[in-house]
Amino acid sequence: MIAAAASNLPLPAVHAELRSEPRPELRPVIERRAAPDDRLIMAHDPLDPRCETMRALRTELLLRRESVDRASIVALLSPNPGEGRSLMAAELAIAFAQTGRPTLLVDADLRRPQQHQLFGAANRHGLAQALGQGEVPLLQPVHGLPQMSLLTAGLVPGDPLELLSSRRFAALxxxxxxxxxxxxxxxxxVGLYADGLAVASLVGRVLALSRARHTSSRDLRDMLRRLAATRSQILGAVISHF
Structure with missing residues (x-):
C-alpha cells in the first residue's frame, strides 16, 4: 500500500528563467506499442486497494495544478534505490492517463532505468539519445491507454548529469x-547521484518518496535539504509500503 500526505510547509515559488535553444521536434517516431506488465496493478486491477490510493494521490495533484493551459509536470525523487520510485511514477502516469488526459511518462533515470522493463518497451532510442545526439524523442504509445505516451531512458550515456542539466532538456x-x-x-x-536535483531545478515541482522500514530519516532529511537549494516546490510526501 501507499500512504500519501500533502506537504503543508510554505515553500518558495519557482522563478527560474530558462534560456533554451529552439524547441526540438516533439512528434513521436513509433517503433512498437508498449504494454504495462503485471507489476503495474493500476493498469490491470482497478479494484485493488493500491489503485484507490493512487487515485487519491492523483486527485491531490490535480488540485495543485498550476494552470489548465499548460501541462502539470512532476518529478518523483527518493533518496535510495529500492524505494519504489519507478513503480510509482509508472502507476501515477497511468492514473492520469485513465482520466482521458494526454499524459507522458519520462524515464530520466539515466543510470539504471526501469520504465522500459515495466512496459516491455523498446529502449535503444530514448531520452539520452534525444539529449545527447539531438534525435527526435521516441514517444511510444501504450497498449490499453490511448492517452498515454512513454519516453524511455534509452541507452545509458556517459554523461547523465550534463544531459539533464542541458538547454536541450529545458527545451523539451x-x-x-x-x-x-x-x-x-x-x-x-538522489542519495547516489545529483541527476534528480538537476531535473527538479528545471521542472520546479516534486513528489518526495520514501519507503517504510527502508528509508532512514537521515537520508530523507538530507534529500529535502538538497532539494531546498533547487527552489522546487514539494507537492507532497509519499511513503510506500511493500
Missing part, C-alpha cells in the same frame, strides 16, 4: 508543457 520540457496535460518524470536516487 517547455515543449511538453503545451503537448500534454500531465508529465511524470522518473529520476535516479
Amino acid at each position: 520540457l517547455d515543449g511538453w508543457r503545451t503537448e500534454f496535460e500531465f508529465v511524470v518524470i522518473d529520476t535516479a536516487p
